Amino acid sequence: MASTRRLAPGLTRRSFLKASALAGAGLVIGLHAPSGRILPAHAADGGPFETYVRIAPDNTVTVLVAHMDMGQGIYTGTATLVAEELDAAWSQMRAEGAAGNPRLYGNMAWGGSTQGTGGSTGLSSSFERYRRAGAIARAMLIEAAAKAWGVPAAEISVADGQVSHANGTTSGFGDLAKLAATLPAPKEVTLKPPSAWRFIGNTDLPRLDSVDKTTGKQTFTLDVQLPGMLTAMVAHPPRFGATVAAFDASAAKAILGVVDVVQISRGVAVVANNAWAARQGRDALEVTWNEEKAETRGTAELLTEYRNLAAEGGGHTVRGVGDVAVGLGAAAKVIEAILEFPYLAHAALEPLDAVAHMDGDRLDVWGGHQLPDLYQSMAAQIAGVPMDRVNLNVMMTGGGFGRRGVGDADVIVEAVETAKAIGWRAPVKLMWSREDDMTGGRYRPLYVHALKAGIDSDGRIVAWQHRIVGQSILKGTPFGPMVLASTGGYDPTSVEGGAGNLPYDIPNLRLDLVTTNVGVPVLWWRSVGGTHNAYATETMIDELAAAAGQDPIAFRLANLGDHARHRAVLERVRDVSGWATPAPAGVGRGVAVVESFGSFVAQVAEVRLVEGRVKVDRVVSAIDCGIAVNPDIVKAQIEGSIGFGLGAILKSTITLEAGRVQQTNFDTYDVLRIDEMPQIDVHIIESTERPTGVGEPGVPPIGPAVANAVAALTGTRIRSLPFSQHRFSA
Amino acid sequence: MITLNVNGRAEAVDVDLQMPLLWVLRDVLGLTGTKYGCGIAQCGACTVHLDGEPTRSCSVAAGDVGTASITTIEGLSGKAGEAVQGAWQRLNVVQCGYCQSGQVMAAAALLQTTPNPKDADIDAAMSGNLCRCATYQRIRAAIHEAARTMEA
Numbered sequence: 001m002a003s004t005r006r007l008a009p010g011l012t013r014r015s016f017l018k019a020s021a022l023a024g025a026g027l028v029i030g031l032h033a034p035s036g037r038i039l040p041a042h043a044a045d046g047g048p049f050e051t052y053v054r055i056a057p058d059n060t061v062t063v064l065v066a067h068m069d070m071g072q073g074i075y076t077g078t079a080t081l082v083a084e085e086l087d088a089a090w091s092q093m094r095a096e097g098a099a100g101n102p103r104l105y106g107n108m109a110w111g112g113s114t115q116g117t118g119g120s121t122g123l124s125s126s127f128e129r130y131r132r133a134g135a136i137a138r139a140m141l142i143e144a145a146a147k148a149w150g151v152p153a154a155e156i157s158v159a160d161g162q163v164s165h166a167n168g169t170t171s172g173f174g175d176l177a178k179l180a181a182t183l184p185a186p187k188e189v190t191l192k193p194p195s196a197w198r199f200i201g202n203t204d205l206p207r208l209d210s211v212d213k214t215t216g217k218q219t220f221t222l223d224v225q226l227p228g229m230l231t232a233m234v235a236h237p238p239r240f241g242a243t244v245a246a247f248d249a250s251a252a253k254a255i256l257g258v259v260d261v262v263q264i265s266r267g268v269a270v271v272a273n274n275a276w277a278a279r280q281g282r283d284a285l286e287v288t289w290n291e292e293k294a295e296t297r298g299t300a301e302l303l304t305e306y307r308n309l310a311a312e313g314g315g316h317t318v319r320g321v322g323d324v325a326v327g328l329g330a331a332a333k334v335i336e337a338i339l340e341f342p343y344l345a346h347a348a349l350e351p352l353d354a355v356a357h358m359d360g361d362r363l364d365v366w367g368g369h370q371l372p373d374l375y376q377s378m379a380a381q382i383a384g385v386p387m388d389r390v391n392l393n394v395m396m397t398g399g400g401f402g403r404r405g406v407g408d409a410d411v412i413v414e415a416v417e418t419a420k421a422i423g424w425r426a427p428v429k430l431m432w433s434r435e436d437d438m439t440g441g442r443y444r445p446l447y448v449h450a451l452k453a454g455i456d457s458d459g460r461i462v463a464w465q466h467r468i469v470g471q472s473i474l475k476g477t478p479f480g481p482m483v484l485a486s487t488g489g490y491d492p493t494s495v496e497g498g499a500g501n502l503p504y505d506i507p508n509l510r511l512d513l514v515t516t517n518v519g520v521p522v523l524w525w526r527s528v529g530g531t532h533n534a535y536a537t538e539t540m541i542d543e544l545a546a547a548a549g550q551d552p553i554a555f556r557l558a559n560l561g562d563h564a565r566h567r568a569v570l571e572r573v574r575d576v577s578g579w580a581t582p583a584p585a586g587v588g589r590g591v592a593v594v595e596s597f598g599s600f601v602a603q604v605a606e607v608r609l610v611e612g613r614v615k616v617d618r619v620v621s622a623i624d625c626g627i628a629v630n631p632d633i634v635k636a637q638i639e640g641s642i643g644f645g646l647g648a649i650l651k652s653t654i655t656l657e658a659g660r661v662q663q664t665n666f667d668t669y670d671v672l673r674i675d676e677m678p679q680i681d682v683h684i685i686e687s688t689e690r691p692t693g694v695g696e697p698g699v700p701p702i703g704p705a706v707a708n709a710v711a712a713l714t715g716t717r718i719r720s721l722p723f724s725q726h727r728f729s730a
Numbered sequence: 731m732i733t734l735n736v737n738g739r740a741e742a743v744d745v746d747l748q749m750p751l752l753w754v755l756r757d758v759l760g761l762t763g764t765k766y767g768c769g770i771a772q773c774g775a776c777t778v779h780l781d782g783e784p785t786r787s788c789s790v791a792a793g794d795v796g797t798a799s800i801t802t803i804e805g806l807s808g809k810a811g812e813a814v815q816g817a818w819q820r821l822n823v824v825q826c827g828y829c830q831s832g833q834v835m836a837a838a839a840l841l842q843t844t845p846n847p848k849d850a851d852i853d854a855a856m857s858g859n860l861c862r863c864a865t866y867q868r869i870r871a872a873i874h875e876a877a878r879t880m881e882a
Contacts, residue, residue: 071826071863206822213827214818214834216763216803223762231757256746274757275766276749349767349775349828349862398765398828399862434768632822636868640825643864666772666860675853677866 051104052133053082055141059161059174061088063130064098066105066115067122068370069209070348070400071640072695073633074122076207078130080629084199085134085191088173089161095208097394099372116371118405118524120597120693123629127691135189137180141173144180194627194688203631209396221353221395224366226427229355230259231275232418233282233431234267239294239659240441241519244268246288252281261285262421266410269418271428279433295519296659299446302518303340306448306469310338315467315514316490318500327463327508331454333547334463337540339451340720341470341532343654344444344525345669350398351437354415357427358383363390367412368397368404374478378409382416401644402524403442407477410442438669439661443654444525445471446518449536459548461559463508466499466536471522472515491515497530497596497700498537505561520656526644530596530700535649535721538592538704543717552591552708553579565624565685566593569602572622572683577604586730587617588713592704597693599625600685603642605678605705607713612727614710616646616678621698623682626689634694635682641698642680647672649703650723670724734795736761737805747793752776754792755802763803763831767860774859777832778802784839784855803831809880810841817876825863833859837873846877 054062063082069075075095083093098105099115106112108129109121138158145163146153148171157164164170199205212218237243247268249261257277262269268287272278297305309315328334354367356379363383369375369392380387397404415430422428432440447470454463472491474480484491490513492500499511525531545555553574560566570593573579583589586608593602606618621638628634651670655662663669707718714728731744734751736759743758750769755761755778764787767775771786778787779801806815814837817823824830833856840847840855847855852873861869 071824071828073825206819207824209827210819210822210824213824213830214815215806216761216831218827219762220765220828222766223756225760225762274749274753276746276753276757347862349773349826349860350765351767397826399826401862434770434773636822636825636865639867640864643866644862647864665770666768667770671860671862672864672866673857673860674866674869675857677864677870680867 051098051101052130053086053137055137055173055177057174057177059092059172060094061086061092061173062094062096065095066098066107066126067117068097068368068394068397068400068404070368070397070404072122072637073207073630074117075209076205077123077630077633078126079208080199080205081126081130082134084197085131086138087158087160090199090205092161092173093208097369099369099392099394100376100390102373115373116405118370118402120599120696123691123694124598131191132189135191136185139186139189140180140183141176143183144176145171148176148179200627200629201631205630205632207633218396220350220398221355221367222350222429222431224355224395224429226355226357229427229429230271230273230422231278231429231431232269232271233278233433234264234269234414234436235282235285235287236267236436236440237289237294239289239291239296240521242289242291242294244287245290248286251284251286255281255284260422262418264414264417264421266414269414269421269430271418271422275431294659297518298657298659299342299655302446303448306446306516307338309469309514309516310448310450310467313467313512315512317510317512318490318495319509319511321506321510322508324463324465324508324510328452328454328465331462332457334452334454335540335543335547336452337543337717337719339449339536341447341535342721343446343520343656344531344648344652345438345654345663346399346401346403346442346525347438347666347669347671348397348399348401348403351434352403352411352432352440353430354411355427355429356415356419358419358424361385361389363416364393365390365412365416366393366395367415368400369394370400370405371407371409374407375409375412378413379416382413383420401526402528406442406523407479434666435664438664441521442523443520444531445473445522447532449532451536451540453540453544455544455548459550459555459558461504461506461544464502464506465510467512467514468494468499468533469514470494470516471518471520473522473524473528475515493524493528495529495533497527498534498594499529501595502537503561503563503566503595504541504559526641527596527696527699530594530696531645531648534592534594534596534700535703535707538594538701539707539717542590542704542708542711546711556593565600566595568685569593569600569622569624572685573602573604573620576622576681576683577620579604583712588709588711590705590708590710590712592701592708594697594700596697596700599623599692599694599697601638601697601701603701603705605702605709607706607709609713609728609730612729614650614706614723614728615676616706618679619702619705620681621683621701622685623697624685624687625694625697626687626691628684629691631684634684637694638682638698639680641696642702643672643677645699645702646676646678646706649706649721650676653722732792734792734800735797736800737802743792745792747791749792750788751778751790751792751795751800752787755787761802761804765828765831767829773829774836775829775832777835777859779835779839782839782842784836803835806835806838810876811838813876813880814838814841814872817872817879821868821872821875823865823868823872825865829859829861833861833869837869837876840873841876841880845880847873
């Protein structure tokens with residue numbers, strides 16, 4: 001590998017391990033076993049804290065992070081927790097992904113036995129674990145200093161990355177790490193009280209990845225370079241569920257740089273010396289598809305079916321309180337709405353990719369390892385090697401939004417199968433083109449919602465009937481059977497984010513879920529159920545407020561019962577957004593409040609019409625996410641969530657015609673651009689509660705807040721997304 | 731065999747002349763800071779400077795570059811480039827970072843020609859650069875910040 005090329009993190013780590021084995025240098029708090037599940041003995045009996053921190057002779061402290069960083073900042077967040085208890089200097093902190101050992105990296109929010117990134121759980125899962133790791137490392141450094149200097153440990157202090165004794169002796173961490181590594185880890189450590197925190201809650205910590213990501217040095221999977229590496233692209237079926245019947249590789253093989261064409265389980269892979277040759281070869285390939293089992297319905301047919309299902313009734317009753325028919329019958333006013341939500345692509349800017357390389361009997365896989373245990377197991381199965389011979393190199397990903405957490409490990413499987421199909425003769429980088437990514441499925445599902453709700457003459461909500469029709473995301477995943485069994489047969493992600501946890505105090509309420517069977521693959525898409533449920537419920541609440549002749553925030557507060565954290569974020573946006581001052585002429589103002597992933601978010605949006613289109617000028621958001629470990633990252637995530645959600649409701653749609661996806665690239669799948677980004681002000685509620693989700697909870701409220709603002713301005717309720725289908729007039 | 735002028739160095743490359751400059755930079759020269767996002771000049775992730783002009787390298791054939799001076803993120807230097815990178819870092823602009831090479835290159839080119847851009851100038855210069863993390867608010871603020879540091 002040329003010296004000018006940056007090593008992939010996995011190689012860096014291995015080089016380090018090799019170096020430390022040879023020179024005995026440095027403290028590795030728990031060796032990251034490169035062979036997967038083979039654990040050093042002390043990690044097996046000493047508890048999971050031992051595999052989280054590495055202190056090198058040059059004083060750098062590298063945190064081995066249990067969660068994939070797709071931009072949400074979990075590397076910086078996890079390093080913050082370690083630095084806090086270690087009393088490190090921020091400038092010495094580093095972070096990298098670790099995987100392949102669920103006993104050490106299992107997601108505590110998922111029960112602790114499976115490693116994974118999702119559901120905005122990264123920081124809550126890490127909050128105890130990594131603070132303890134920092135505290136243990138600190139105690140071991142102090143013990144080492146006490147031995148080296150012949151002084152009592154109690155007389156030694158640590159601050160800003162320096163270990164000091166009252167007599168003036170000081171040392172950096174690096175010089176003590178070798179000795180510290182030989183000492184037993186303390187069983188018990190005391191964590192700092194919040195009043196002593198310097199890093200947690202600090203608004204001035206720079207992200208650890210800012211420099212590399214502004215200088216082109218950050219290595220993503222697509223940037224991995226290995227000696228002799230080949231690049232592959234796969235011809236996928238044009239309709240979901242189709243399979244390869246036959247193919248003719250002669251035209252593909254005639255392309256300069258194409259070295260092989262192989263069939264794999266998901267299509268036909270063209271293997272070449274570079275991406276351009278692979279692309280040309282793939283486009284020249286002639287494949288005949290067997291479409292007997294393919295999905296051939298289009299969006300129009302599906303919508304018709306879904307509307308009928310929404311009208312028919314039935315489904316799984318998720319929530320039932322009182323008697324909705326009686327409640328609606330007695331209501332002073334009843335509002336009905338049918339809402340339609342399209343399929344949405346994640347469209348992360350780095351298209352799907354993975355690198356597979358068999359070296360001897362060891363398989364290395366580079367990728368966005370969002371569900372690493374699963375990927376390790378599937379890679380091992382394909383390669384025919386034991387799990388502990390599969391090493392996962394966790395890469396930063398160019399976005400994700402859910403797309404890297406796939407139950408069937410799609411792109412990982414394709415990379416390993418392709419490398420195997422060419423006889424493991426070279427490392428294989430498997431990449432999807434933008435078109436592959438856009439048309440490749442795994443969408444936010446299409447949904448139809450039917451709502452009917454009533455208020456009494458005092459403006460109290462007295463009845464609420466809500467039916468959701470759409471595909472289940474969990475069904476068909478490895479977690480599906482367990483989760484569906486725990487709920488009695490329905491997918492909780494279909495109702496989360498505003499419907500199943502509707503916070504309003506309603507005496508007669510019924511929520512039914514009708515799950516459809518469609519051959520279009522679906523997946524969690526940033527905030528999952530909150531992407532549609534919050535829109536359906538918070539626009540209906542707004543209509544009820546209007547029907548009651550009440551201010552939308554006052555109406556919500558009056559109906560929120562004892563939901564104190566919802567109330568607090570609503571009151572905050574009311575107080576800081578200028579809500580009490582009427583909106584200027586030509587401006588509409590709307591509000592929404594949603595709890596998702598344990599956090600509470602309220603948003604006020606201000607909109608104008610520009611040539612019949614909605615322009616969002618400003619959004620004020622309040623979030624209660626418990627303790628804000630990195631307040632600036634919390635703000636960044638809310639800003640980004642608003643932009644991400646806003647692009648979707650204003651502009652984005654995936655449609656199918658006769659089973660074929662019609663959008664192929666960013667010229668047809670429209671997403672938010674800089675000129676459409678509103679000014680966003682984020683307010684964080686002070687809290688002593690445990691940290692909760694940050695990456696996703698900013699998404700659900702933006703759609704309904706904007707829709708309610710448009711209704712305030714134009715009187716029009718938008719019931720089918722995206723807004724770009726509609727023209728508005730004030 | 732053609733010779734490209736990349737970051738001030740003459741690079742002889744033996745490639746299909748139709749190969750987009752993007753893939754020459756990435757797969758032949760190993761300069762992976764320039765990213766692939768769409769391949770059709772719709773996202774801006776592959777933005778480089780050709781004789782100082784921000785250019786989508788996915789849509790320029792290697793054979794059409796000629797003697798133009800190519801600057802990639804790895805070779806970005808000078809007052810505007812440094813001001814942009816510094817402002818990006820101070821304002822914690824990046825999230826996933828995948829688009830940011832292109833954003834930085836586009837912003838540096840903007841500040842070369844328009845040292846004190848208005849919001850409308852930023853919209854015009856930057857709306858071809860997608861950011862799916864939607865870091866746009868901070869990109870805008872960082873361009874203004876970079877302009878201020880260039881004046882100082």
